[in-house]
Amino acid sequence: MKAAAFPLIALLGLSAGCGKPKGQAERPQxxxxxxxxxxxxxxxxxxxxxxxxxxxxxxxxxxxxxxxxxxxxxxxxxxxxxxxxxxxxxxxxxxxxxxxxxxxxxxxxxxxAKPVNLQGATLPVYGIAKAPPGNARRGQAQYMRNCMMCHGFGSFKGIAGPITDPNYLALVSNQYLRTTAIVGRIDWGMPDWRHRIPGHVMNDQDISDVVAWLASQRPKGYMMAENQSTDNSFANQSSPDSEREPKR
Amino acid sequence: MLRSVYNWLDKRLYLTKLFRSTAGHHVPASSGSWFYVFGSATLLCFILQIITGTLLALVYVPSTNEAWNSLQYLNHVQYLGWYLRALHNWGSNFMVALMTIHMVQVFLFGAYKYPRELTWVSGVFLLVATLAMAFTGQVMRFDEDAYWGLGIGASITGRVPLIGDRLVHLLLGGPIIAGETLSRFFALHVFVIPAIIIGIVGMHLRLVLTKGINEYPVPGKPVRRDTYDGEYEKVIEKQGVPFVPDAIGKDLIFAALVLVLILACSAIFGPAGPSGPPDPTRVDTVPRPDFYFLSVFAALALLPDWMETVVLFVTPVMMVGLLFILPFISGTGEKSARKRPVAVLSVITIFLVLGTLTYMGDTSPWSPKMNAWSSQPVPVDLLQHRTPLETRGALVLQNKQCRNCHSLEGHGGQRGPALDGVASRLTRDQLIRQVIQGGGNMPAYGKNLSPPEVNSLVAFMLTLHSPSRPQARDSAQPQVPASKKVSGKSQ
Structure with a gap:
């Protein structure tokens, strides 16, 4: 009886065809x-x-x-x-x-993608090119109000760590700053633009201002491509660079 | 009526006589052992290979453009075509395995000794021929593994001194792998090598008949050239039994078992490949040779450059040469493995080396994993409670493809050291220096990273240490608590 087990297994395997190739190797493209x-x-x-x-x-x-x-x-x-x-x-x-x-x-x-319940708020503009131009000075005030509690300022580091670190700012685009300022990082605990301060929703202009101020903290020579193509609006109106220069 | 037909045939074909002198010849009763079944099982595999191979050849198209497609046809369209391919594949796996076991058994039982030297030598020829079948068979699959296997085979051949170029030309049918290459290997695999094997198997079997099967070795009964023949004749006279029907029983049972195993493995595990099409423009392939050649693959990958030519041409010649002269350097003496410690140790050593190399060939930790940077996520626990700068550093780590050589929590390449716990091995300054200047086997990344990239990358790496092992610190700036300082001094 034991000897009969082997052909049985073979038959089972064959009828199940578990060895049968599933699909052919595909070209990556x-x-x-x-x-x-x-x-x-x-x-x-x-x-x-x-x-x-x-x-x-x-x-x-x-x-x-x-x-x-x-x-x-x-x-x-x-x-x-x-x-x-x-x-x-x-x-x-x-x-x-x-x-x-x-x-x-x-x-x-x-x-x-799912329908988003905006709870009465309006969704800000995505692209920095279409967003209202930001003002760095107002942006600093907005930073203090909306971001400083977690991201700190000066010697106060905050629980989430500083985003004013020049090394960090050199590696993130203004678009990234804007997108993150709007949608937050829910998975890591950063709230979106509606939920930073109870009862206060940042508007399009606030977000542009914060981004403008953060961009003004970036060391020179980084993110030049983006600044040239899309951030000219800043230079024309109230350039964050021109505002920062006299301070130094 | 039947009897008269048989008698008529027998008178002309000498069937009875043939049977008596071959299948019915007397063998020592002691050789009717379970250890003596592997040779006949190898022969069974070979016969199975001829049958399945013939059937495959009915569909297979030996042309570079069509080969891969005809295998796809067998796999997916032809009814049970995949099973036929699986049978041929598993038949070859079993043939190589059983042949190896047979050879080890013959070696350990001293069966190669006087007067059976030529039986052994013909067996070594069969070993080489069977491995040649395995290699050419891998080429028949004509997928990316086959293509690169051929490329490596050709570049090895090209290193032969003086006539290398011509040999490559002969092997590939031109300077490169092209239209004629597959035809050549098809001819080798289907006509030339099988014919050689059939011829040598004939000789091998004839020698078994004329020189007899080795009696079961008894410790303390060494072989002597002058007395052995007489002793063997006595054994046959006293305890000889006809091979058919007495001694063949175990062979038949084992053959049936092997057959069932081949059928089952084929059904359960299916055929090998074909993997991606043989396209040299595809750079994202990870070609691997078949199981039997993984050890060679590993050995070649691990060798230092300067040893390559020596090892490629001297070692195989030495190893096969050693096998050939084995019966002439130890043709007499003890046969039993119990009295031959060196033989037993050699077998163990050889299999440990082959096993380790095969394992290494299969995992090949020396090759970077070229897609790790885009497909292996940074483990989530390494990203928790990190500052924005450190998180950016993790992105730089991915983007600069550090993961292709360095693993995190076991995922990623193994070419370089794992980065888990790197912060407890290197200080911030050492990390910066290593990234910028490279060192060891690591290239210098100084020109490919901006200062912020280096800073963020190092900031992330400084978080990579387990809570129980603190960050490495600069010994020039000791920051050790006083209590520990005292114990440090007393040591």
Whole structure:
């Protein structure tokens, strides 16, 4: 009876066909499965399922409501020069085709986007180019009011650690500062723009002002590309640099 | 009626006589042991390979453009085509394994000694031929593993002094892997080497018949050239039994077991590959040779440069040469493994070395994991309660592809040291210096990192230490509590 067990196992295996090859090896450019693409290209910085990563949280209905598909396509394709976000587009030396980038954007929208209840507040503008120009001096006051409790000022470090550290500011774009100022980092405990101070909602102008002040704290020579292309509005009106210069 | 037909045939074909002199020949009763079944099982595998191989050849197209597709056809379209491929694959795995066991058994039982030297030598030829079958068979799969395996084979061949170029030309049918290459290997795999194997197996079996099967070795009964033949004849006379039907029983049971195992493994584990198409423009491949060659792969990867040529050409010649001359340098003496400690230790050593190298070849910790930077997340617990600067540092770590060589919590490359706990090994200054100037096997990243990038990266790495092991500190600036200072001085 024992000897009969082996052919039985073989027969079982055969009928189940568990050894049958599942699918053929795909060329990397042929992969359009969102989960595979995300885990191979994005998860390392943005977290396993788009959250609790070192980089911006993407699995966030608020963020997905704020940034348009075109914005996200653009960032994936071209990266953010000067920041750790590389360009993934084929034309920019990356590994992803347009179709694959489309699949990632579609996947994020499909899996993670949800209707957001704004609780009466209006969603600020996403792009710094379209945002109202900021005023650094007003921005400092806004920082003291909205950010200082956690991020500290001067010798007070705050529980979340300083964001006025020049090394930090040299590695983040104004767009990143603006986006984070709006959506926060819920996964790491940073509230969004509506919930910093009870009863107070930052408006579009407040956010632009804070970003302008933080940008004015950045050491010279960093994030030049972004400043040139989109931050000219600052220079024309109330340039944070021109305001800071006399102080030094 | 049947009897008269048989008699008519027998008179012309001498069937009875043939049976008596081959299958019916007398063998020592002691050789009807479970240790003596591996040779016949290897032969069974070979026959199975011929059958499945012939069937595969009906569909397989030996052309560089079509080979990979025809395997996909077998795998996915042809009814049970995948099972046929699996049988051929597992047949070859079992053949190599059983042949190795057979060889070890023959070695440990002293069966290669006088007068069976040529049986052993023909067996060594069969070993080389079977490995050649395994290599050429891997090429038949014509996927990326096959392609790069061929490339490595060709560049090894190209290093042969003086005639290297011509040998490569002969092997590949040109200077590069191209249209004719696969045809050549197909011819080798299907016609040339099998023919050689059939020929040598014939000789091997004939020698088994004429020189007899080795009797079960008895400790304390050494082989002597002048007396052995007489002793063996006596053994056959006294305890000889006909191979068929007496001694073949265990062979048959084992053969059936092997057959069932091959059928089961094929059904359960399926065929090997083919992996990605053989496209040299694909850089993101991780080609691996088949199981039997992983040890060679590991040895070549781990060798220092200057030893390569020596090891490539001297070692194989030495090893195969040693196998060839073995029966001539130890052709007499004790046969039993109980009285041959050196033989037993050699077998153990060889298998430990091969096993370790195979394991290393499989894991290959020397290669960076080229996709770790984009696919291995920074462990969440390493990101909790970090300042914005430290978190940015984690992003720089990913973006600059540090993870391809350095692991965090076991994920990432193993080319460089793991970064868990790096802060308790290196101080801030040492970390900065290491990142900027490199050292050891690490390249210098000074030109690829801006000062803020270095600062944030180091800020993040300074958080990488377990709570029980504090950060490393600069010995020039001791900040040790007084109580510890005293105990330090007294030591």
């Amino acid at each position: 042929a992969v359009i499965n969102f989960h595979q693409l995300f885990s191979e290209n994005c998860a390392a910085c943005h977290g396993t399922s788009g959250k609790t990563g070192a980089g911006p949280k993407l699995n966030d209905p608020l963020y997905l409501a704020l940034a348009s598909r075109e914005d996200m396509r653009n960032v994936i394709e071209n990266g953010r020069p000067g920041t750790p976000m590389p360009a993934f587009g084929f034309a920019r030396g990356g590994t992803l085709t347009e179709k694959q980038i489309g699949a990632i954007v579609d996947g994020m929208e499909k899996e993670w």
